[in-house]
Structures are given as C-alpha cells and as structure tokens.
Amino acid sequence: MTERTGRLAGRRAIVTGASRGIGAAIATRYAAEGADLLLVATGVPQLAETVAAARESGARVETMAVDVSDRGQVEKMIANAISLFGGLDVLVNNAGVYKAGRFIDHRPEDFDRVMQVNTYGTFHAMQFALRHMKDAGGGKIVNIASTAGKWESMNQSAYNTSKHAVIGMTRCAALEHAKDGITINAICPGFVETDMIDQFDDHAALAGISVDKLKEMLLGRVPMGRMLQPVEIAHLAVYLGCSESDGMTGQAMTISGGMRMG
Numbered sequence: 304m305t306e307r308t309g310r311l312a313g314r315r316a317i318v319t320g321a322s323r324g325i326g327a328a329i330a331t332r333y334a335a336e337g338a339d340l341l342l343v344a345t346g347v348p349q350l351a352e353t354v355a356a357a358r359e360s361g362a363r364v365e366t367m368a369v370d371v372s373d374r375g376q377v378e379k380m381i382a383n384a385i386s387l388f389g390g391l392d393v394l395v396n397n398a399g400v401y402k403a404g405r406f407i408d409h410r411p412e413d414f415d416r417v418m419q420v421n422t423y424g425t426f427h428a429m430q431f432a433l434r435h436m437k438d439a440g441g442g443k444i445v446n447i448a449s450t451a452g453k454w455e456s457m458n459q460s461a462y463n464t465s466k467h468a469v470i471g472m473t474r475c476a477a478l479e480h481a482k483d484g485i486t487i488n489a490i491c492p493g494f495v496e497t498d499m500i501d502q503f504d505d506h507a508a509l510a511g512i513s514v515d516k517l518k519e520m521l522l523g524r525v526p527m528g529r530m531l532q533p534v535e536i537a538h539l540a541v542y543l544g545c546s547e548s549d550g551m552t553g554q555a556m557t558i559s560g561g562m563r564m565g
C-alpha cells in the first residue's frame with residue numbers, strides 16, 4: 304500500500320453529517336489531505352457518493368449510521384472509530400438541522416429537535432472523544448457552528464440558540480483541555496450553498512416574502528455578494544484538523560463572505 308501524504312496524513316477522523324453539503328466537502332478534502340475516515344449520517348446509503356469521492360484519494364473510508372442526538376449511538380460511533388483505526392485524532396461535529404419558527408409560538412418539539420441534534424449531538428460526541436483523546440495525549444475537535452451562533456436572526460431562534468450553545472461548549476471545553484494537547488475550535492459559516500439553504504421556504508413564509516426575495520435580502524448583507532461553496536468551509540476544517548492550528552484553541556472562526564467584520 305502506498306504511503307499517504309498531505310496535511311492530515313496518518314490522522315484518523317470522524318466526520319458527522321457527511322452525506323451531503325459541508326460534511327461531504329470536509330470528508331472529501333480530509334481524504335485528499337491523507338486522513339482515514341469514519342463517515343456518519345442517519346443512514347449508510349446516502350453516504351455512497353461521499354465514500355466514492357473520498358476513496359479516490361486512496362483513503363480508508365468506513366461508514367456508520369448514527370443519529371447524533373442519541374447518546375448511546377454516539378458512544379458506539381466513537382468506540383467504533385477507535386476500534387477500526389486504533390485511535391481517533393480528529394472529530395468533526397458537522398451534522399445539523401434547521402427549523403424556522405417565530406420565537407413566541409415556536410413548537411417546543413421543534414425547538415427540542417434542533418437542540419438535540421445540533422447541541423446535544425455535539426456535546427455527546429465531544430465528551431466521548433475527549434475521554435479518548437485525553438488518554439491518548441492529544442487530538443482535535445472541529446465544531447461546525449454558524450454565524451447564527453454569534454448573532455441574532457429573525458424567525459430562527461431554535462437554530463441560533465443551538466449554535467450559540469455549540470460555541471459556548473467549544474470555548475469551555477477548550478479551556479479545560481488546553482493542557483491536554485487537545486485543540487477545540489468552531490467554524491461559523493455564513494450562507495453556504497447546500498440543501499439546508501433550500502429549507503428556507505418556512506423562513507420566507509414567516510417573513511411574508513418569496514424564497515427568491517429572502518435569498519436576495521440575505522445576499523444583500525454579504526459584502527462579497529455571493530453564497531460560499533461547501534469546499535471553502537472544508538479548507539478551514541482541514542486547517543483546524545491539522546498541526547498548522549496547534550496554537551489555536553477555543554476560537555469561533557467566521558467565514559461569511561465578509562458579513563460582519565470584526
């Protein structure tokens with residue numbers, strides 16, 4: 304077998320939510336940079352395209368069906384990666400869901416689901432990964448938060464709350480594990496062209512405008528005047544997963560086409 308090269312050569316990584324969008328792009332870039340991967344989505348069939356793309360780089364790629372909101376399943380996910388690869392160096396918590404809703408009448412069950420997947424999914428995976436990484440003497444965690452985790456937005460309070468919590472957890476856990484050789488950082492993308500953006504129908508309806516008008520308004524707030532592509536987020540995830548970022552922890556890095564500088 305030829306030796307893998309790249310900025311992530313020899314690293315063993317989990318990417319959750321790898322079936323499409325940002326997670327698929329991260330998985331593909333991680334494979335191209337030499338990582339071996341356990342790719343996760345709620346079902347294995349939908350991972351097929353990502354697996355094929357990642358294997359083109361010669362990566363060892365394994366798959367697993369995991370609902371990240373289920374703590375037991377997440378514990379098995381971390382144990383599985385360790386057993387398959389002999390360890391876990393990088394955890395990318397990317398799986399996420401979006402649900403629009405006016406705060407005053409947000410359905411508690413919708414609010415709860417968003418929190419369970421986005422916040423608790425990240426919490427469970429971080430806890431089990433950290434227990435291993437601490438014993439192993441190091442590791443890297445990359446949490447995909449959002450600009451919605453830093454600022455206010457209309458009609459998406461569950462999503463914003465869930466992502467604010469991800470950033471809070473990132474900072475607190477990073478502080479507690481700064482001396483363990485473990486870095487924990489969050490990426491805060493602005494508008495990225497994925498299926499998640501296509502779920503803006505409810506959001507537009509609540510605002511009483513068309514989806515096209517909503518997108519036009521959102522892009523009007525982006526100095527670059529365009530949506531980002533998933534691979535642009537993946538480049539940052541590679542940096543945070545490799546040794547180049549060893550001096551950085553507890554950060555929530557915005558990548559938003561210039562939306563809100565500073």
Ligand SMILES: NC(=O)c1ccc[n+]([C@@H]2O[C@H](COP(=O)([O-])OP(=O)(O)OC[C@H]3O[C@@H](n4cnc5c(N)ncnc54)[C@H](OP(=O)(O)O)[C@@H]3O)[C@@H](O)[C@H]2O)c1
Nearest residue numbers: 320321322324325344345370371398399449494495497499
């Ligand atoms: N798109 C944006 O503009 C944007 C901006 C900022 C932040 N983000 C964040 O970036 C991440 C990826 O978003 P995306 O735009 O790529 O979304 P997407 O295209 O909708 O993909 C979401 C991914 O999450 C997985 N997933 C959803 N619920 C899950 C669960 N309970 N357990 C395991 N996997 C689950 C999906 O897999 P299945 O095949 O199982 O459904 C899919 O792979 C999310 O955390 C999102 O909040 C996105």
